[in-house]
Every structure is written in C-alpha cells, then in structure tokens.
Amino acid sequence: MATVRKIDALDDVIHQKVRLGVMSSLMASGDADFNFLKAALGVSDGNLSTHLTVLEEHGYISVRKEFVGRKPRTTYSPTPLGRQAFEAYVAALEAIVRAG
C-alpha cells in the first residue's frame, strides 16, 4: 500500500496526464506545433485541443498562429508562469517520492 501524504503544492492545472505531457514536451523542446504534440503524446485532436485551451487560459502556454506557405500553423511554447508552475510541480512530486 502506497503511503498517502498531504501536499499543498500540486497544481491541478498540470495534474492531468495529457496536460502534464504537453508541459513536459514543451519544456524539453522549447516550442512545438499541434501536430508534433499530437504525435509525441499519442492523443486525439479533440482531447489535445481541450487541454491546450486549459493551459492557455491559465497562462501556462503561449500560442503563435502563422501561415507557412498556404498552410496555417499554430505553435505553442511555455510562458515564464508555465515554466515556474512546471518546475514547482516536479519539485512537489520529487518531495512526495522522497518522503514515501
């Protein structure tokens, strides 16, 4: 049975696997477009879109829309707030694992 502990630093905006995957991916690569994230995380368009909207609404990611040739392209990158939240989240997870 895993140890259950109280923690006051786990951010529910990130604490969802797809959103966590998006933030991890963007932290590793700096920026990425919709198709890249979809392929890297193996999720559907609708699912990814929903979670990207949540992250954007909370100011964790910024969105850049442009045209490459005639094709529209949307690129996402983590904001300073998003980076800070992600780092705090990882630190909280590590603290739990160490304590467990």
Add this chain to the structure above:
Amino acid sequence: MYQPQRPVFRVVTSASEAEEHLRVIRQAMERSTRHSTLSGLSGVLIGLLCLGGCALTSSVTQWPPVPQEAPLFVGVWAGVLLIALLIDYLLTKRRAAQVGKTAFSPLGRHLARAAAPGLLTATALSLFYLVHPDLIGPYIYGVWMLCYAVSLLSVGMFSLKEVSVLGWAFLAAGTITLLLPVGWWIGPRGVMALTFGGLHIAYGIRMGYKYGW
C-alpha cells in the same frame, strides 16, 4: 514566489502516484527530443561535399603539406565548411518544418552552443596552422577530427545516440591519424575521406531511414 492564476490544489496524493507522474514527464520529454530536426539528407550531402574537398585538395596541394600551400589548403577546407554549414542550415530548417518544430527552438540553440567550443578550437588551430604551417602541417587532419569529435560528443549529450556514436568514431579516427606514422599506407588524406566523407554518408543514411530525410 509561484502563484497560479486559479489555484486548485490537490490535498492528498500518494508516492506511487507521484512516481507515475514523474514517469509520464520523463516519457514525454524523451519523445519530444526523439522527434529530431537532424536531417539524414544533410549528412549524406555533407559527406559527398567532404569527398569533393578531399579530391580537390589532393589535386591542388601536396602531401605532406608544404608551408607555402597552407593558405590554399585552408582556403579549400574553409569553403567546404561554409557550404556544409549552409547545407545543414537549409536542410535542418526543412526537416524542422516536417516534424512541426522550428530550427532555432531553445533546444536547437542549446545544441548549437554545445557544438561551438569544438568548432571554435578547430578554427583557432587552423589559424595557428596558417601562421606556423611547418609545425602542425602533417597533423592538421587528425586535429580537425578530434575537434569535431568533441563537438559531436557534446551535442550527443542532448541529442540522439547516433550523434554520440559518430563522435566516438571521429575520436578513434583522429587518435589513429595522429599516432600512426605520416607515411602509413592509407595516410591522413585517406582517413579524412573515410571519416568526414564516409562516416557522414553512413550517418546520414542511418538517420534518414530511422528518423526521416
């Protein structure tokens, strides 16, 4: 101090849940860097270009190098380097667009910074060769191989394992080139063609088939 705009904190979680989330983070980060912007076609073209450089220097300069030909020798290879950088820039940009990334993402800039010390050292030693061609002339190819190996191994720490393998191959080739006698059968020119030419082509084909051209 970090303050989320709309904080919704989880009150309770478990160590096993935390471990699972750390695993998700690690996996997502690995997948993101695996979608490489390194171009297989770039490796092949740069290899062919280096073979051309070997052929050209063999036809216009002597071996072992004579001091008065040093500017011509370095000039040819500087031209090869500039064309190689241009090819790599254009094809990396093209490859990045294919996989939904930008060539100059923070990761790309990080890789460029990792490559810089080895390449700048090679540039400094090439300038030294121009000023004192009699001192390191026969060893210049081995020196370039070792400097390039340092760049590749630095980049390999943040990139795909194929880059590290290429780096170790250059390190071995550079060491062999410097330690064996100047007049041995294949000679530094032959190793130069095998490494900067052959290894780049083999690397490019491997990258192309495995990750895309």
